[in-house]
Every structure is written in structure tokens, then in C-alpha cells.
Amino acid sequence: MKNIKKLAALLLLFTLITSALAGCQSKSDKEGTDSTAAGTARTLEEIKESGKVVIGVFSDKKPFGYVDADGAYQGYDVYFGNRIAQDLGVDVEYVSVEAASRVEYLVTAKVDIILANFTVTPDRAEKVDFALPYMKVALGVVSPDSALITSPEQLNGKTLIVNKGTTAETYFTENYPDVKLLKFDQYSEAYGALLDGRGDAFTTDNTEVLAWALENKGYTVGIESLGNLDTIAPAVQKGNTELLNWLNEEIKTLGTENFFHKAYDETLAPVYGDAADPDSLVVEGGIIE
Numbered sequence: 048m049k050n051i052k053k054l055a056a057l058l059l060l061f062t063l064i065t066s067a068l069a070g071c072q073s074k075s076d077k078e079g080t081d082s083t084a085a086g087t088a089r090t091l092e093e094i095k096e097s098g099k100v101v102i103g104v105f106s107d108k109k110p111f112g113y114v115d116a117d118g119a120y121q122g123y124d125v126y127f128g129n130r131i132a133q134d135l136g137v138d139v140e141y142v143s144v145e146a147a148s149r150v151e152y153l154v155t156a157k158v159d160i161i162l163a164n165f166t167v168t169p170d171r172a173e174k175v176d177f178a179l180p181y182m183k184v185a186l187g188v189v190s191p192d193s194a195l196i197t198s199p200e201q202l203n204g205k206t207l208i209v210n211k212g213t214t215a216e217t218y219f220t221e222n223y224p225d226v227k228l229l230k231f232d233q234y235s236e237a238y239g240a241l242l243d244g245r246g247d248a249f250t251t252d253n254t255e256v257l258a259w260a261l262e263n264k265g266y267t268v269g270i271e272s273l274g275n276l277d278t279i280a281p282a283v284q285k286g287n288t289e290l291l292n293w294l295n296e297e298i299k300t301l302g303t304e305n306f307f308h309k310a311y312d313e314t315l316a317p318v319y320g321d322a323a324d325p326d327s328l329v330v331e332g333g334i335i336e
Contacts, residue, residue, distance in 0.1 A: 086156030088284035091293055094159055099138045102128045103158035106143035107235040110258050110318045111164045114143075124162040126310040127181065127281075131160070134297060145232045147212025150174050153284045160294070161282045164252060166214045168277070176285050178294040179333025180278035181307050186215050187253030188270035189241070189260050196248045197269040202226045208237050208246035215250040218274050241266075254328055258318045278335065295333065302332020 094100050104124050105112035112122040120128075120141045132139035144152050144163050152158045153175050166184060167177050188207075190196040203225040209216045211230050219226050229246050231237040238259065241249045249256065253271055260266045281298075283290050301307065311325045326336075 085154055086284075088153075088156050088287040088290070089159055090287075091289045094290070095135060095137060097137070099140055100132050100135055100160065101140045101142060101158045102131070103142045103144040103149060103152050103161045103163055104128060105145075105163045105234065107233055108164060108255060110314055111255065112162070121314070123182075123310055123314040124164060126314050127307075128160075128162050130301065130306065131294075131297065145212070146210045146234075147232060149212070149282070153282060156284060159283065159290065164255070164279055165282050166252070166277045167280050168214060168217075171282075174285060175282040176287065176291050178281040178283070178291055179298045180280040180330045180335065181298060181333070182254070182279035182330055183276055183328055183335065184252045184254055184279055185276050186218060186250055186270075186273040187256040187268050188248050188250045188273065189256040189266050189268045190248035192265050192267050194247065195267055195269045199223055199226070199270065199273065202248060205247040206245070208240050208249040210234060210237055210251060213251060214274070214277065215252075219250065254315075254323075257323060258315070261318060261320070261322060278330065298333045302334070305331060307331050 089097070104120060104122070106114045106120070108122070110122050112120065112124045115121045125141065128139055128141065142152070142158050144158070144161065146163070149161050149163055149165055150171060153161055161175070165171075165177075167180065171177070188196055188199070188202075196202060199219075199222075202223065204227070206227045206229050207219060208229045208231065209219065211232055216228065216230065219228060229240060231240065234251070237249055237251075240246050242263075250273075253268065253273075256268050257271070260268050281294050283294070307329045308325055308331065311329050315323075315328070316325070
């Protein structure tokens with residue numbers, strides 16, 4: 048009988064220990080999942096040691112970030128990205144992002160830097176760290192010449208095309224609730240919808256719609272500047288201070304050689320011609336004048 052009682056006690060003890068270990072393992076697994084969901088950003092030294100910097104850009108937002116007929120990334124942001132890689136002494140890998148995925152790609156460490164025409168906003172600054180600006184921007188609205196939109200009030204009760212996760216979507220949602228928003232993930236889809244007549248107008252950064260209208264006859268930017276004058280800046284994962292500081296110093300140094308005006312001449316001037324003043328768009332050395 049005593050032996051039976053001892054055996055029962057040992058079995059009970061074994062069960063309790065096994066359950067406790069299982070609970071700890073379960074908790075550990077959960078914590079591991081939670082901690083890796085954010086992703087760990089690579090340090091500046093890790094990027095250099097790997098021989099490659101990974102930069103998120105648009106693939107369909109000409110002339111800022113797009114893929115040409117040969118499959119190569121081109122545009123104003125890409126011109127900057129190439130210089131970043133050169134000065135880091137590494138190769139560059141471009142990753143195509145959508146407007147709504149830019150924050151996610153940094154949080155999950157899928158990219159080291161975002162250069163996808165990223166407008167600085169207080170909400171985004173809570174999730175990522177922005178470096179110094181290299182461009183100024185406001186919103187613009189493009190529409191067919193046959194039904195030109197020249198004020199946002201004209202859009203009440205009409206359909207406005209926007210891209211998800213953009214400042215344009217936020218602006219019209221907050222300020223013009225009577226405007227129907229037709230939302231897309233990709234810029235190519237949004238422009239396709241405008242060309243197909245599925246919306247009355249399209250809104251995004253004025254720098255982009257101005258360029259698009261110049262290449263698409265029958266469409267005009269009837270509203271050239273809407274909302275606040277904002278800035279475009281590179282972004283890194285929140286807390287990646289070393290890489291952020293390097294980018295800030297890089298932007299300051301590039302400003303001394305008028306780099307961003309050169310980038311404008313190479314990538315934007317062929318599109319805008321005399322339709323835009325480079326000084327109204329470009330920011331040199333992170334200083335807004």
C-alpha cells in the first residue's frame with residue numbers, strides 16, 4: 048500500500064512538472080512570436096558587412112520611383128538610393144512597396160530604408176523615424192479637361208480616386224466626407240481607373256499628378272496645391288538611431304554639392320520641362336527655405 052501511495056505521489060509530481068514546463072514553453076513561444084512580429088532592424092555596421100542595403104521604393108510612380116522597359120528601377124528616389132549605396136560602399140537592392148505598406152515594411156524589417164515618396168506626418172512619425180527632408184509637396188487633383196475639377200467642393204457627391212495609406216486619402220476623409228473615395232493599392236490601378244472613367248478625378252502628391260498630366264493629353268491638374276505644404280523624407284525603423292544619424296549627415300553633405308538639384312535635372316526636368324520650378328520642390332541639405 049505504501050508503495051502504491053509513493054507511486055501515485057510521484058505520478059502527481061511528474062504531471063505537475065510536465066504541465067508547468069509545457070506552460071512555460073507555450074508562454075515562451077508566444078513571446079517569441081510577439082517579439083519577432085516587429086522584426087529587428089539591421090544596424091549600420093550589419094548593412095556594411097552584408098555588402099547590401101535594402102531600400103523600399105515605388106515601382107509604378109513615375110518619375111519618382113518606377114521600373115523601366117528593361118526592368119530597372121528609375122526615378123528621383125532611386126537616384127538618391129543609388130547614391131546612398133555608393134556612399135555606404137555597398138550594393139543596393141530595391142524592393143517594390145505600395146503606399147499603404149511603407150510603414151509595415153520598416154516595422155517588419157523587410158527593408159532598411161524607405162524612399163517611396165514618403166510624406167512626413169505626425170501619425171507616421173509615431174511608427175517610424177524620419178530623416179531630414181529632401182523634397183516639398185502638397186496635394187494636387189487631376190481630372191479630364193471635359194469635366195475639369197478646380198475646387199474640392201466640386202467633388203461633393205462625386206467619385207475621387209485615391210491610393211490607400213496616403214495623405215490624400217486622410218485629407219479628403221477628414222475634410223470632405225461627402226466625396227466618395229474609390230481606393231486602390233497601386234498607382235497604376237488608380238490611373239487606370241481615371242482613364243477608364245471610373246472616377247471623376249484622382250488626387251495624390253501635386254508633383255506626381257503634374258508630371259502625369261503632362262504625359263496624358265486631355266487631363267489637367269485643376270487643383271495644383273491643396274492642404275498643407277509637407278515634406279518628403281527617408282524613413283527607418285523606429286529606434287534605428289545609428290542609421291538615422293548616418294542618413295541625416297548624408298543629406299547634409301549632399302546638400303553642399305547641390306545633389307538634389309542634380310537629381311531633379313536628371314530625373315524630373317525631362318518630365319516637367321518649364322512647368323515646374325525646381326526650387327519649389329527640392330530641399331537641399333535638409334533645410335526648408
